[in-house]
Each structure stands twice: as C-alpha cells, then as structure tokens.
Amino acid sequence: MNLKGIVSVTGKPGLYKVIGQNKSGFILETLDEARNKLLINPNTRIAALTEITIFGLEDDIRLRDIFEKMGARAKELPVPEPKADNKALKDYFEKISPDHDKDRVYVSDIKKIVSWYGILSSLPLWEEKEEAPEAEQDEDGTE
Known part of the structure; x- marks a missing residue:
C-alpha cells in the first residue's frame, strides 16, 4: 500500500492527494471519481496518512x-x-x-x-x- 502524498485536511471530509505546492499553499485533488482540485492555504492543517x-x-x-x-x-x-x-x-x-x-x-x-x-x-x-x-x-x- 502506497500512502505517499495522501493527506487529510482539517475541517474537510474525505482524503486528498497532494499534486503540487506553490506560494499560495498546497494543490490537492480529491480521491473520488470527480477528482476536483482545490488550493489549501498554508495555514490550513493537513496530516499525511504516513505520519x-x-x-x-x-x-x-x-x-x-x-x-x-x-x-x-x-x-x-x-x-x-x-x-x-x-x-x-x-x-x-x-x-x-x-x-x-x-x-x-x-x-x-x-x-x-x-x-x-x-x-x-x-x-x-x-x-x-x-x-x-x-x-x-x-x-x-x-x-
């Protein structure tokens, strides 16, 4: 099982894959069928499942x-x-x-x-x- 790059975001349901990072924060993609992308600001708490x-x-x-x-x-x-x-x-x-x-x-x-x-x-x-x-x-x- 490869959990690298899979995170949980405080206050948001489900799991996300980190697909990038820029000065505005992390770019995440939902793990569901829709594969929606969202930008999370650097102050939002995220937790890597590996940790x-x-x-x-x-x-x-x-x-x-x-x-x-x-x-x-x-x-x-x-x-x-x-x-x-x-x-x-x-x-x-x-x-x-x-x-x-x-x-x-x-x-x-x-x-x-x-x-x-x-x-x-x-x-x-x-x-x-x-x-x-x-x-x-x-x-x-x-x-």
Whole structure:
C-alpha cells in the first residue's frame, strides 16, 4: 500500500492527494471519481496518512499497519460502515487492533479510520508497494 502524498485536511471530509505546492499553499485533488482540485492555504492543517498514529498500550500504532490488518482480515471480518452502531465499531476495532488504548482512541477516530479505509481500498494505490527510502550515499557514490 502506497500512502505517499495522501493527506487529510482539517475541517474537510474525505482524503486528498497532494499534486503540487506553490506560494499560495498546497494543490490537492480529491480521491473520488470527480477528482476536483482545490488550493489549501498554508495555514490550513493537513496530516499525511504516513505520519498518523493512534494511541497504543505500549507504543503508538501506525495507521498504515491498521489498514494492512483491516485488508488482511476483510474476508473473515467484514469492515463495518462508518455510520454503524458505536458498539459494533468498537468491537470491530478491538479485533483488528487489540493493543490500542481504549481510553484515548475515541469512536470518532474509529469512524474516521473505517471511512478512510473504505476510500483507499477501492483505489489502485492499495495494491502499489510503498517506495523504499533511498539510502544516503557518500560523495563518491557509495553507501
């Protein structure tokens, strides 16, 4: 799964792909069929999905890892709708990520994760491999 360039914008529903940046802000494209483009000013808070974590009992859990677990178990454990009953969402998330901090991960967070999974799972980027970080090289070209 390649989440590079996929962001969430505070105050706006859905997910967006960063397609550019200029002095006025970021140029984003919606991930839906319409592929609308919008300009977000630099003061608007955006969060890259690659950087988002949720509270865990031991360590924070990367959103990417949760998405992978959801995808791997989708056949045996169907993903509920984001508007499902709060108890159903909590029960589902407990099965997907039993080591999350139940006191600090709210139902609204779970709804957002389930909603984002629904958007991402239908896109080709779900099948793409994440680009490996390039190893730093010395001046002579060796690592």
